[in-house]
Amino acid sequence: MLHVEHLSAGILQDLSLTLPRAQCTAICGPSGSGKTTLLNCIAGYLPYQGTIRLGDVPLDPLPVWKRPCRYLNQRLWLFPWLTVLGNLRLAQYAAGLKRDKSQALALLDKMQVAHLAARFPHQISGGEQQRVALARALISPPALLLLDEPFSGLDWATRRQLWPQINLLKEEGITTILVTHEPEEAEALAQYRLAAEGGKIRGTKGA
Numbered sequence: 001m002l003h004v005e006h007l008s009a010g011i012l013q014d015l016s017l018t019l020p021r022a023q024c025t026a027i028c029g030p031s032g033s034g035k036t037t038l039l040n041c042i043a044g045y046l047p048y049q050g051t052i053r054l055g056d057v058p059l060d061p062l063p064v065w066k067r068p069c070r071y072l073n074q075r076l077w078l079f080p081w082l083t084v085l086g087n088l089r090l091a092q093y094a095a096g097l098k099r100d101k102s103q104a105l106a107l108l109d110k111m112q113v114a115h116l117a118a119r120f121p122h123q124i125s126g127g128e129q130q131r132v133a134l135a136r137a138l139i140s141p142p143a144l145l146l147l148d149e150p151f152s153g154l155d156w157a158t159r160r161q162l163w164p165q166i167n168l169l170k171e172e173g174i175t176t177i178l179v180t181h182e183p184e185e186a187e188a189l190a191q192y193r194l195a196a197e198g199g200k201i202r203g204t205k206g207a
Helices: 035-043 084-094 101-110 126-137 156-167 183-189
Strands: 002-009 012-019 024-028 049-054 069-073 144-148 175-180 192-197 200-206
Touching: 002 035, 012 035, 012 200, 024 035, 024 183, 035 069, 035 144, 035 175, 069 126, 084 101, 084 126, 101 126, 126 156, 156 183, 175 183
Parallel strands: 024 175, 024 192, 069 144, 144 175
Antiparallel strands: 002 012, 002 049, 192 200
16 A cells, blocks of 8 residues: 655645555546645655655655656657667666566557557657557556556547556556546546545545
């Protein structure tokens, strides 16, 4: 489980919540309500007061690069000078893993983009880039995946094509937090839902 206790940062003040392990929790609410602030604190991008624990592991003393999470938003940060496969193999190197072409291709295949391995990011669609970015985030399976409006720039048909990949994550034991403005997306992807408004995040609800 992810435990947030008495967290204060920006608009968030004395926030406490517990999120279930290996499930997807959606946080819905208007812009400026504290959704992204919470994800940035969990990832270590923002200073905060309070404590954050993943299971029994306190995240507070850990720098960004040592926290057991991946953060994916609408800025995909695919390296334009590397092919799709090259982006994943660089991620393997960054994670301290052996550069394993077969593993990278297997992840791309799971995201249904293995046939694009030799292409560069500018040669594939926005939805395909999202699939590649998700595969890269999973190159060394994180305990926690943070998704901040990752599909906001995509049309609804493309979004719906990506949802099954997100739903597979719980089968791999990955705890996921999804920030979205879209109730339909939260309904399709999340087992639990929270509402954010004015710096308050509350109202856990089962799907």
